Amino acid sequence: MRVELKPRLTMAAEMVRQDSRIADIGTDHAYLPAALLLDGTIPFAIAADLRKGPLDNAQATVDHYGIADKVKLLRSNGLRNVMPDEVDDIVIAGMGGILISEILEDAPWIKDEKYKLILQPQSHDEVVRRWLWSNGFEIIEQSSCIDDKKPYICMSAVFTGKTTEHDPIEDMFGDFFYRKDDASDAFCQKKLHRVSVRHSALMKIDPENEEIKSLQYILDEVKKW
Ligand SMILES: C[S@@+](CC[C@H](N)C(=O)[O-])C[C@H]1O[C@@H](n2cnc3c(N)ncnc32)[C@H](O)[C@@H]1O
Numbered sequence: 001m002r003v004e005l006k007p008r009l010t011m012a013a014e015m016v017r018q019d020s021r022i023a024d025i026g027t028d029h030a031y032l033p034a035a036l037l038l039d040g041t042i043p044f045a046i047a048a049d050l051r052k053g054p055l056d057n058a059q060a061t062v063d064h065y066g067i068a069d070k071v072k073l074l075r076s077n078g079l080r081n082v083m084p085d086e087v088d089d090i091v092i093a094g095m096g097g098i099l100i101s102e103i104l105e106d107a108p109w110i111k112d113e114k115y116k117l118i119l120q121p122q123s124h125d126e127v128v129r130r131w132l133w134s135n136g137f138e139i140i141e142q143s144s145c146i147d148d149k150k151p152y153i154c155m156s157a158v159f160t161g162k163t164t165e166h167d168p169i170e171d172m173f174g175d176f177f178y179r180k181d182d183a184s185d186a187f188c189q190k191k192l193h194r195v196s197v198r199h200s201a202l203m204k205i206d207p208e209n210e211e212i213k214s215l216q217y218i219l220d221e222v223k224k225w
Contacts, residue, residue, distance in 0.1 A: 003035035007145040011154035015118045020088035030058035048074040078103035089116045097124030101131040120154040136161045144183035151187035168214035
């Protein structure tokens, strides 16, 4: 038996290291852990969620595929109830980037080179990048895909202890700005629209706002591209 993941979760699955124990935070149906267990990528998973309903969904998946002995279902706000020595790779997929950053901020123990973070923000991915770079992580993989006609991205990161600064283009788009494939292009177009809307809104309501400078920089750079 195997679980066929949709392209968005496939991106995250492909970044999980062979034989690593994962924590899937905000697991809902636990499709990702089930797929990785059944295809032999991982030996063990923590399927964690804040709420009971999603954990019931996870339980149903685990029972259906007969993998209960390899999955620990865990009620947890972010990483709070995950033990640092239980996991190697940490996946947080399908949440907004602000919430993902808050979950990471709340778990200082992840600042250790042995962990790999696999993050699939649905929005505000620039907040995730900034959090990673300013907290000593290096982004080592970035993927984009189209799923149900919408663009999605995923990234992985490891702790190096070195904080880095990046220009507003890299902050906002990652390296998708420089890629030529359809998914990266669709993702950048969608974000560019948001940048433009935010720039216009700030110009109207708060013209002294510091953020305008970086938004203007992005809009100017895009014109040159
Ligand atoms: C949209 S679902 C994503 C499910 C799956 N990870 C995916 O990408 O398809 C988001 C899940 O995150 C859970 N969630 C939201 N905030 C959370 C938190 N602070 N800690 C753990 N889980 C959370 C929700 O209960 C929900 O099940």
